[in-house]
Amino acid sequence: MTRYIIKRLVLMVPVLLGVTLLVFLIFHLTPGDPARVLLGEMGQGATPEAIEALRHQLGLDRPWYVQYGDFLLKAIQGDFGRSFRGDRPVLPELLARFPVTLQLTLSALGLAALTGIPLGIIAAVKRHTWVDHLVMVVALLGVSLPSFWFGIMLMQMFALKFKVLPPSGTGTWQHMILPAVTVALSSVAFIARMTRSTLLDQLREDYVRTARSKGLRERAVVFRHALKNAFIPVLTTLGLQFGNLLGGSVVTESIFSLPGLGRLAVEAIKGRDLPSIQGSVLWVALVFSLVNLAVDLGYAALDPRIRYE
Amino acid sequence: MRKLLAPLLAISMLVLTACGSGSSTQTTTPGTTTGTPATAAPKEQKAVIAVGGEAQTLDPHKTFSGNSFVVTNQIYESLLARGTDGSLQPRLATEWKAVNETTWEFKLRQGVKFQDGTPFNAEAVKFSVERLKNPDTKGPGAYIVTMIKEVKVVDANTVQMITDKPFAPLPAHLAHPVAAMVSPEGAKGDLGKNPIGTGPFKLSNWKAGESVTLVANPDYWGGKPKLETVVLRVIPEAGTQLVELKAGTIDLFSGVQPEKFDEIEKDPQLSATKFLGWGSFYLTYNTKEGPTANPAVRKAIAMALDRKGMVDILRAGMAELANAPVPKTVFGASASLTPIAYDVNAAKALLKQAGVTTPLKLKLQTYENAETKQIAGAIQAQLKEIGIDLEIAVTDSAAFTKDSLKADHGLLLSSWGTVTMDADYAFWAWYQSGQHQADNKAFYANPEVDKLLADARGTADEKARLAAYQKIQEIVQNDLPYLPLYFGLSNYAKNDRLVGEVYPFAMINLDLRKAEIK
Numbered sequence: 001m002t003r004y005i006i007k008r009l010v011l012m013v014p015v016l017l018g019v020t021l022l023v024f025l026i027f028h029l030t031p032g033d034p035a036r037v038l039l040g041e042m043g044q045g046a047t048p049e050a051i052e053a054l055r056h057q058l059g060l061d062r063p064w065y066v067q068y069g070d071f072l073l074k075a076i077q078g079d080f081g082r083s084f085r086g087d088r089p090v091l092p093e094l095l096a097r098f099p100v101t102l103q104l105t106l107s108a109l110g111l112a113a114l115t116g117i118p119l120g121i122i123a124a125v126k127r128h129t130w131v132d133h134l135v136m137v138v139a140l141l142g143v144s145l146p147s148f149w150f151g152i153m154l155m156q157m158f159a160l161k162f163k164v165l166p167p168s169g170t171g172t173w174q175h176m177i178l179p180a181v182t183v184a185l186s187s188v189a190f191i192a193r194m195t196r197s198t199l200l201d202q203l204r205e206d207y208v209r210t211a212r213s214k215g216l217r218e219r220a221v222v223f224r225h226a227l228k229n230a231f232i233p234v235l236t237t238l239g240l241q242f243g244n245l246l247g248g249s250v251v252t253e254s255i256f257s258l259p260g261l262g263r264l265a266v267e268a269i270k271g272r273d274l275p276s277i278q279g280s281v282l283w284v285a286l287v288f289s290l291v292n293l294a295v296d297l298g299y300a301a302l303d304p305r306i307r308y309e
Numbered sequence: 310m311r312k313l314l315a316p317l318l319a320i321s322m323l324v325l326t327a328c329g330s331g332s333s334t335q336t337t338t339p340g341t342t343t344g345t346p347a348t349a350a351p352k353e354q355k356a357v358i359a360v361g362g363e364a365q366t367l368d369p370h371k372t373f374s375g376n377s378f379v380v381t382n383q384i385y386e387s388l389l390a391r392g393t394d395g396s397l398q399p400r401l402a403t404e405w406k407a408v409n410e411t412t413w414e415f416k417l418r419q420g421v422k423f424q425d426g427t428p429f430n431a432e433a434v435k436f437s438v439e440r441l442k443n444p445d446t447k448g449p450g451a452y453i454v455t456m457i458k459e460v461k462v463v464d465a466n467t468v469q470m471i472t473d474k475p476f477a478p479l480p481a482h483l484a485h486p487v488a489a490m491v492s493p494e495g496a497k498g499d500l501g502k503n504p505i506g507t508g509p510f511k512l513s514n515w516k517a518g519e520s521v522t523l524v525a526n527p528d529y530w531g532g533k534p535k536l537e538t539v540v541l542r543v544i545p546e547a548g549t550q551l552v553e554l555k556a557g558t559i560d561l562f563s564g565v566q567p568e569k570f571d572e573i574e575k576d577p578q579l580s581a582t583k584f585l586g587w588g589s590f591y592l593t594y595n596t597k598e599g600p601t602a603n604p605a606v607r608k609a610i611a612m613a614l615d616r617k618g619m620v621d622i623l624r625a626g627m628a629e630l631a632n633a634p635v636p637k638t639v640f641g642a643s644a645s646l647t648p649i650a651y652d653v654n655a656a657k658a659l660l661k662q663a664g665v666t667t668p669l670k671l672k673l674q675t676y677e678n679a680e681t682k683q684i685a686g687a688i689q690a691q692l693k694e695i696g697i698d699l700e701i702a703v704t705d706s707a708a709f710t711k712d713s714l715k716a717d718h719g720l721l722l723s724s725w726g727t728v729t730m731d732a733d734y735a736f737w738a739w740y741q742s743g744q745h746q747a748d749n750k751a752f753y754a755n756p757e758v759d760k761l762l763a764d765a766r767g768t769a770d771e772k773a774r775l776a777a778y779q780k781i782q783e784i785v786q787n788d789l790p791y792l793p794l795y796f797g798l799s800n801y802a803k804n805d806r807l808v809g810e811v812y813p814f815a816m817i818n819l820d821l822r823k824a825e826i827k
Contacts (some may be wrong), residue, residue, distance in 0.1 A: 085374065272707045
């Protein structure tokens, strides 16, 4: 087990290297000159010489492989460089933004799992009844409603009409409720559908018929036997969503003015701020790889037949 | 079963610790107020201002972004400042005059101290200007002061700025927020995190990506501000800013969407103000290549566009028809030009007369933004009337700034802010023939205009400068490298409990020295 974990951790190195190289190449292929963007709308009026001087300051007049090598050398030593915009160290910025994203992810995904899994189970057990149809319609709505619309509606209702929750920002746990519900909505739907379909598959298996024929109560059949086997795909879904959300949920973060990673990354891309882009992508790749590993280890915990040697 | 329970339990534990009892709070009855944001007590002197994006740094010399200047301009001050009428006002300098063509002299305000106790004097001015200019500072806005060759300390309270060439708009440049005076002692540390200026407010707390909290500077030379606390909160979405204002959780935001103006006006507790700012919204023609190299095509396009309709209907009164390249708030703007009249038939006739075959294919490039897309659509429809088939290409603004430099564009649609409020800032960039790789995206070159631009820069005589700018505007109206469409109005909305704020043209100039919460 330990050997397996070490092996997986070592394998992450080429993945991360590949990610940084890819980001670097895409950045250089994307139109947009960081120096001009930095000067921005207010920088209209800068002379061609001033723009060139700025490019030199940012080190953008060097060949791309020199820039990349320089980045790698520093990154290995834990130095993610300084942002183009504002000349600030990148890593502390990432670390400052991460807690908000983590908080949003955990609360949203927790909420989604706690509602989505029971809904899926109910729908599967009561399949083809009105309960099942109702759950599936709700699930369809959940996937279809765009989060920017749903978020604003929640805000209008709970912050303006009923005045029970703050509209946006952070500070208290109440601030996290509306964003968590917004993010959870589509996950709930997804998890409910996934739970329903995998549980239905299991309920058609021979061992379920055997369990029923030996007179086990339906509750025991569903919860003790079928659900456990149905849970592996659900865990995979949860893990993927977890990794995705840890990269930041840009739309929700923007609507609710949350200082998370998603907004940081999008602002960095808009500003063509290479060190910040590189830093956020590397961070997300790292976290995603670790979550994937955790999910794989979770399979073994669920299914004794799965062993990692 | 136990193995299944473990992960489920773990997840639910995490939820409970992360968001408290998230799901149960949803069911809170409307009557309970546990979750209500604390509305400021009537006398609590705290103002919350919404900003669209986070400050990149609190070191004014290391940034050139409006979001940073909104904050740094409360902490630091420049030698001069802009009044609401556009005039230059004394700030850290009390008097200024041109000694000769290349030398400006500034008398400094006496008895001013930086927030760390360091005295503000001629040495501090010399330090600040040289720091901004120094390439090691990596200041994107260094070009605002690069024409200053030397800062000479005459005595403790007098400095002379010597430029390499005559540069009349120098005082206007020194009113820019980037030319802020920083504490020479404080600059030994990291001003980006520990800003130290002479301004009315000092930094108390900066939460990354979320807010900057400032507190009143008790030793401010102009008297301690009435506001004890100013919070600048990052709220990226305009829709959220409006909800926050209505909920009473913020006091002011800028950039109200035109269609929301009435909604705010109807609320007795809120008000919204609009006024002419420093912005121009305009079309750039490619005067070097393609169909628009033909002056008749440029003129026909100008005649085919219903600019009044754009202002009245599309911008819903949030703009003023452009009768000059820059609004009248800017020094040097002409007041006597007659805009080219809207006349579709004359436009068609002109194209025919010039022997242009229609339909004529043309490309318009612009950047992603609600306003640019709206106006680009209108232009496309109106040009169709005279047989021009317009293709619209929308990219993000970063790509636009780069793409627009290529010589193959036809039309560009973009906006401009003459932030120094002096025509030199816009005209030099648009018309000077050496700026083709910067902002002269029309690739315009006219030796007569070049000479007038240099003349206007070279004299401190305001009348002579105004005459030169008038002449330039007459020439370019005829040559037509750019077509000014309109001047978008600046605006802001506020909760009426905030009074006494001064808002000279733009959010970065927001002056809260006399503001208070009533």
